Amino acid sequence: MLRRIAGLLRPHLARLLLAVSxxxxxxxAALALMGTAAWLLARAAEQPPLAALSLAIVGVRAFATGRGVFRYAERLASHDAALRALATLRGKVYDSLVPLAPSGLPAYRSADLLSRMVNDVEAVQDVVVRVLVPVSTAIVVAGVAVGVCAVLLPSAAVALAAGLALAGLVVPLLMVATARRTARRLAPARAELAAHHTDLLQGSADLAVFGATATALDSAERASARLARLERRTALTTALGGAAAMLIQGVTTVAVTVLALDARSSGGLAGVMVPVVALVALISFEPVLPLVPAVQRLLESRASLRRVLAVLDTPAPVAEPGAAALPAPSAPVTVEARGLSVRYPGATVDAVDGVDLTLTPGRRVAVVGASGSGKSTLLACLMRFIEPSAGTVLLGGRPVQEYDGDDVRAVVTGVTQDAHLFHTSIRENLRLARPDATDDELLAALETARLRDWVESLPAGLDTLVGESGGQVSGGQRQRLALARALLADPPIVLLDEPTEGLDPRTADELMTDLLASTRGRTTVVVTHRLAGLDAVDEIVVMEAGRVVQRGTHADLVAADGPYQDLWWASRPVSSPS
Ligand SMILES: Nc1ncnc2c1ncn2[C@@H]1O[C@H](COP(=O)(O)OP(=O)(O)OP(=O)(O)O)[C@@H](O)[C@H]1O
Known part of the structure; x- marks a missing residue:
């Protein structure tokens, strides 16, 4: 992990060095200020001529001013480096999430993922500002202070070195030993609490309906109490470590002072140098004391960065060809699935099992079958969201693996079952598919999706906000807005996963009829539970448990004994003639 953090910080090395310097x-400057000021006061007490003090007076002023200027430069450089490293890491995390979506993301709860992206990523900032810079500074300054004391009074240097080693090394190492487990559990505990909050907020209606709010609140409170316990333990360890380090500072300063006074009595040290040695010892601890919280931060940051690296290392569900990718396919193009099988990780059976499908330009196919029969998985595979476990999908005669995933989806795309609406206007949600679409084009797409009248009846029309995840529109309207967006994208091959989901039977049948009319001439795959209008498609594929159990035209399938005929009869009103 250290090597990867170093790799992340390497581009910002110059800024980091500037910050440390x-x-x-x-x-x-603080050390020199104290030393010079102590000498000045002690020497002034001897009432020498002013000229003997002038250099020290200038020194005091210069060191006092310099300290402020250097501190400002350090804050600027360290935060600049930290924020740049943070931006690089955030970018990397985002880049690694893109290929995971949509099929690789369920490995993480959304609140946990957000926590990794927001809180855990910020650990890199702490590593720079609270760990790297203070630790390097403490090492250099402690070395210089011991060196100065060694020149003035070697015995004081030994005492100071021992005190600094105790406060800067032994105490932090003891903290590592005691706080390691707690620090490792902090970031997951924060993520768990965030997940409880998300569940409480997003599931508040269902929790209220089933009277489960109190139980959910209880478990959120337990998660909160667990986090508070860990944080209290962490704070206690840090406070005890800090107190121990300060005690060592005091004891060392007293010891150094006693040694200095002793040396003065025996003539080994000039009187004016006694306060210099004592104050240099005292001040040399200033950069060492922050090492105690720095160690705590380092432990927490390691746990957080490990969680971030886990996201970076999550394998993408589909492998991209990278530089070897074929140029994007151009329409018209044939898509072919040959012996296509998909098995989800951990599953014991294939979700799609040996499916063949040929979509020549303009061909329209409907896929029907019971829930869980593999229809959506088949579409996900055609859109290259999932890698098949056997068989292949050919695009223009070449395996889709040879194309960049985005290039495949520029040609083969559509509406997925859980299409997302953004918390913005209807217009902006539609324009996602075609940013330069005019209002007339938006309204035409809405008309095909049977939404135009509804949108035109809204006071704000296309500017109506749809709410978070489309929460301010009905389920059926949400699905049809997603459909209108897919139609607007105008892909050569359009895949529609249950476009009539959530609609009353009459609207569903009307929409399906409109849809099939508007996709005439365009390669189309429509997954549906409703059979009305399917006499317009070229082929109907019936799936059961991942396999194709029947295929043919509506007329052929209705005439043949089998699941399609059963579905057809089951979907007819009782009084209606066949
Ligand atoms: N991400 C996943 N991980 C593991 N198993 C999955 C995943 N998605 C789907 N499955 C399983 O694969 C099988 C096929 O699911 P799929 O969603 O393709 O069916 P479907 O025919 O589209 O169902 P529905 O009509 O209800 O949408 C089911 O058994 C389902 O539980």
Missing amino acids: ASVATEL
Whole structure:
């Protein structure tokens, strides 16, 4: 993991070095300021001529001013480097999520994923600002302070080195030993609480309907209490570590002062140098004390970054050919599935099992079958969202694996079962498919989706907001808006997964008739539970448990004994003639 963090920070090395240099300069200026000021006061007490003090006076002023300037430069450079590294990592996480969608994302709960993208990614900022810069500074400044003491009074240097090692090394290492487990559990505990909050918010209606709100609140409160316990434990460890380090600072300063006074009595150290040695010892701890919280942050950051790396390392459900990709296919093009099988990870049976399908330009196919028979999986495979476990999909005679996934979806696309509407206007939701579409084109697509009258009756028309995930429109309207968007995209091969879902039978049948009329001449696959209007398609494929159990035209299938005939009779009104 360290190598990967280093790789992430490498492009910002110059800024990091600048930040560390400025931080070291700040602390050295503070050290020099204290030393010079102590010397100045001690020397002034001896009432020497003013000229003997002038250099020290200038030094005090210069170090005091320098400290502020260096501190500002350090904050600027370290935050600049940290925010740049953060932006790079966020970009990488986002890039790795894109190929995971949609079939690879269910591995994560959405709140957990959000927590990884927002909170955990920010750990890289802490690594720079609260760990890398302070640790490097502490090492350099402690070395310089011990060096200065060694020149003035070697015995004080030994005491100081021991104190600094205790406060800067032993105490943090003890903290690592005690706080490691807690720190590792913090980020998942935060994500768990976020997931409970999301469930409470998004599922509030269902929880209320089934009287489960109190239970859900209870488990959210338990998650909150678990997190609070971990945070309390963390705070206690940090506070104890901090107190121990400060105690060591005090004891070391007293020891160094006693040694200095002793050396003065024996003539080994000039009187004016006693406060210098004492204050250098005291101040040299300033950059060392933040190491205690730095270790805590490092432990938490490691846990967070591990969660981020897990997202980066999640294998994409489909492999992209990269630079070897064929140029995007151009319409008209034939799509062919040959012996196509899909088995989801962990499943014991194939969701799609040996399906053959040929979509020559202009051919229209309907896929029907019971729920769970593999219809949506077949479409996902044609859109290259899922890698087949056997068989192949050919696009213009070449395996789809040889094309870039986005190029495949520019040709073969449509409405998925869980099409998403964004929290914006109807116009912007539709324009996602074609940003330059005019209002007339939007209305024409809405007309085919049987939504034009409804949109025109709305006070804000196309500017009506649809709410989060289309929450302010009905399920049927949501599905038809997604359909209108797919029609607007105008792909050469359009796949429609249950476009009439959520509609009353009459509207569903009218929509299907309109849809089949509007897709005449366009290669189309429509997955549907409703059989009305299917006499217009070239082929009907009947699926059961992933397999194609019947195929043919509506007339052939209605005439033959089999599941289609059963479905057909089951879908007819009792009084209606066949
Ligand atoms: N992401 C997934 N992971 C594991 N199994 C899945 C996944 N998606 C679907 N399945 C399983 O694959 C089988 C086929 O599902 P699919 O969604 O393709 O059926 P369908 O015919 O479209 O059903 P419906 O008409 O209800 O939409 C089902 O048994 C389903 O449980």
